[in-house]
Amino acid sequence: MHVHRFEKLWLVAALVLIVVFIGTVTYGAVGAGFGMVGDDGGQVDPTNPQNSSTVKEPGVYRVAESEYDVYVEAKRYKFAPGTDSPIRIPANSTVTFHVVSDDVIHGFEVVGTNINTMAVPGQMAEVTAEFDEPGTYGIVCNEYCGSAHHAMAGNMTVVPESQFETNSTA
Known part of the structure; x- marks a missing residue:
């Protein structure tokens, strides 16, 4: 059986593309250090997360030198804090977001970062990131949540350390 040289070329090209695709998926899963968001946050009361012992009032809490916890409550059609008042955190800090x-x-x-998680009733999502430079970031809901979903947005401001004051302390 004779295989035309263009057919051989397309077969080789397809095999190379398959190997490249598998390689990029493997690198993204193992080499780059990205992982799935775990269930570390635990379960909370699905109708009133504030009743759970692991959930604090929405706000920014200092937990150590240059480490902060931000508790965010997502509800129709806003983030608290975030929508009515921006989340303010200091530059050069590590921030863990607890979202319910x-x-x-x-x-x-958080637009422009690798922070992207789902807020599921009854679960607390935890995502940690470092913010080195002052700037403003948008916060968006990327899961359809109802008729005003398109308006569910907020802001996060990273301010110089000298301009930062915590909303509350741990």
Whole structure:
């Protein structure tokens, strides 16, 4: 059986593309250090997350030198804090976001970063990131949550350390 040289070329090209695809998926899963968001946050009361012992009032809490916890409640159609008042954190800090929802599934994405998780009723999502430079970031819900989903947005401001004051302390 004779195989035309263009057919051989396409077969080789397809095999190379398959190997490249498998390689990029493997690198993204193992080499780059990205992982799935775990269930480390635990379960919370799905109708009132504030009743759970692991959930604090929405706000920014200092837990150590240059380490902060931010508790965010996603609810129709806003983030508390975030929508009515921006989340303010200091530059050169490590921040762990604890995100809960008491009504429906929401998304929590800080635009321009790798922070992207779902807020599922009854669960607390935890995501940690470092912020080195001052700047302003948008916060969006990327899971359809109802008729005003498109308006569910907020802001996070990273300010110089000298301009930062915590909303509350741990």
